[in-house]
Amino acid sequence: MYGRKPVLEALADDGLRVDKVILADTARGPGAAEITRAAKAAGVPVQRASAHRVKVLAGNGKQDQGVLADVVAPRMRALSAALADRRPPSRVLLLDGITTPANVGMILRTATAAGLDGVIVPRRGVAALDPLVVKASAGVAFRAPVLRCGSAGEAAEMLAEAGYGLYALGASARTTVFDVDLPQRAAFVLGGETAGVGPEVGELVTEWLSIPMPGDVESLNVSAAAAVLSFELVRRAR
The missing domain is CATH 3.30.1330.30 (Ribosomal protein L30/S12)
Incomplete structure (x- = not known):
């Protein structure tokens, strides 16, 4: 900082x-x-x-x-270590191509507030965990459950091998975040601000999900979408 x-x-x-x-x-x-x-x-x-x-x-x-x-960020660890735990995380977010520090910081703050088990922040293709991200998270980045790996594609492969369902947000998907049936372990992919979810990760997606928007708006900012998703998971857990 x-x-x-x-x-x-x-x-x-x-x-x-x-x-x-x-x-x-x-x-x-x-x-x-x-x-x-x-x-x-x-x-x-x-x-x-x-x-x-x-x-x-x-x-x-x-x-x-x-x-x-x-x-020091005490909750930061390697994704491989988290998946090898006796009790691996059940609900995680995977960031794919999100390059704006403000978005990464706000997603970390939201996910931590919602009590999610992890946010996978790859070292390549995503904004670095630098002071700009920390500032956008209002300091919560230090306490966020950050999981690290090389790339989003690498993370998707590891998650699939570990038995996770992989769900990506897309505006045109028929199934919504509010009515999807989720397995015990699920990872949710948030794509980049411009290109969305990359093809490497897209090939491994179990199902695409949308956020219903009755109003005349095409899409939400990725950090806003992350907030909707995160607190839908909170609602389900309650």
């Missing part, structure tokens, strides 16, 4: 473990001194780097304020 106030809040949060703080070598004055004191009190090392390096790491040079913090 970046910015003086967010970093100070992270250092003061007993529920988070901060690995290190990085200060730009141009960051001086009371603000930098306050962060240094807070890091020392929390037992967190502070490193200095060039202002350019901090901007590159933050991905947002206008708002980093010369400070970054690396925060």
Whole structure:
């Protein structure tokens, strides 16, 4: 995460473990001194780097304020490890080609709020889990049940082999998210903002699902669609 106030809040949060703080070598004055004191009190090392390096790491040079913090995400693990558990996740989201950090961040926040077992965020083809995603999630990304793998296609193959039903959202599907019969283990694919679900994943889809929209709107933003789906799963569980 970046910015003086967010970093100070992270250092003061007993529920988070901060690995290190990085200060730009141009960051001086009371603000930098306050962060240094807070890091020392929390037992967190502070490193200095060039202002350019901090901007590159933050991905947002206008708002980093010369400070970054690396925060440990305790619920993040490999998808392979999750599937090998004695009690593997029963309901997961799979992100396929979602490249806008704001969408990834909001999906992580929504899925965590809905109590889903996992959000699969591939390392390729999806926005990186960087400070922009963290900001969009309002910090929830650190506590989200993130599952990692190489690509969405790799994840789809692993899920299919593990016996999961694979359901993809598509506007033209006849079956809706409200009336589909789901197996004990199900993964829901959310496609990219422009291209939707890719062909590699599409070949493995068990069934396509739609969100009924009586109004004159063609589709929803992917993060809004994720919210509808996530809380339909909450409704079913209740």
